[in-house]
């Protein structure tokens with residue numbers, strides 16, 4: 001088993017896609033226990049640039065990602081997509097439309113798309129997400145695009161995985177700027193106003209810009225308008241990512257104590273939850289129960 005496991009990570013490292021897919025399945029199942037079998041995951045030699053794309057359902061995130069993949073590929077960069085979205089391609093109940101949006105990249109070995117479901121991920125999505133992106137580092141991808149639905153605490157947590165976060169909004173979300181989750185505003189390095197072909201797009205982006213200026217006093221956060229369906233504005237979006245990728249900052253930030261602690265917290269929590277689960281599973285009698293707590297009892301005495 002250990003020989004097989006070893007070769008699995010070696011194959012994934014060499015860019016073997018089926019091996020990577022199997023490695024990810026093992027990671028989802030076994031969590032941090034995998035570090036013993038695949039120690040190279042703990043400190044990968046290569047680091048992929050992780051871009052988070054978040055926003056409400058239907059904002060056009062998948063369509064934008066489809067466009068971005070094409071541009072990264074045109075620059076010779078290998079791209080992995082991690083879709084943390086129940087309606088994303090390859091997850092159960094995948095929307096046919098999503099398959100079509102990504103389909104042009106299905107046979108490209110430089111593109112790897114995987115959805116991350118809550119299934120089998122004991123200890124929460126974010127620990128699985130951290131492990132998955134580590135595998136993408138190992139497999140030497142240049143860029144990881146992380147799609148999440150920008151609602152809820154879990155999704156915000158998953159965005160800690162990213163080196164850079166783009167929040168995608170649409171003109172229809174106009175009345176929600178005021179009510180926009182403070183967390184979403186804080187994590188955004190870039191705002192994308194997609195569906196710029198829709199009426200009210202200009203007004204919406206101006207309003208958004210004004211609110212950002214108010215909140216940030218001398219806004220640093222960039223705003224890009226796109227129409228994902230025809231690719232308009234996507235070059236500007238790509239240029240922003242490409243420029244950020246070329247800079248050193250994200251590598252430094254990834255090794256900041258804040259990021260490392262957030263990751264350690266997610267992984268340790270999942271590890272503890274697994275430990276609790278296995279000790280629980282071992283209980284089928286009062287003696288078993290006693291055995292679990294016997295150590296504690298001795299300490300109390």
Ligand SMILES: Nc1nc2c(ncn2[C@@H]2O[C@H](COP(=O)(O)OP(=O)(O)O)[C@@H](O)[C@H]2O)c(=O)[nH]1
Pocket residue numbers: 055056057058059060061062063064097098194195196197198226227228229230
């Ligand atoms: N009019 C218009 N429709 C778009 C645009 N971008 C995406 N869509 C459509 O919006 C719908 C949802 O897109 P999708 O990428 O699945 O959104 P997601 O849920 O954020 O991933 C699809 O029908 C897309 O074709 C755009 O820029 N303009």
Ligand SMILES: [Mg+2]
Pocket residue numbers: 061062063085087088098147
């Ligand atoms: Mg989507």
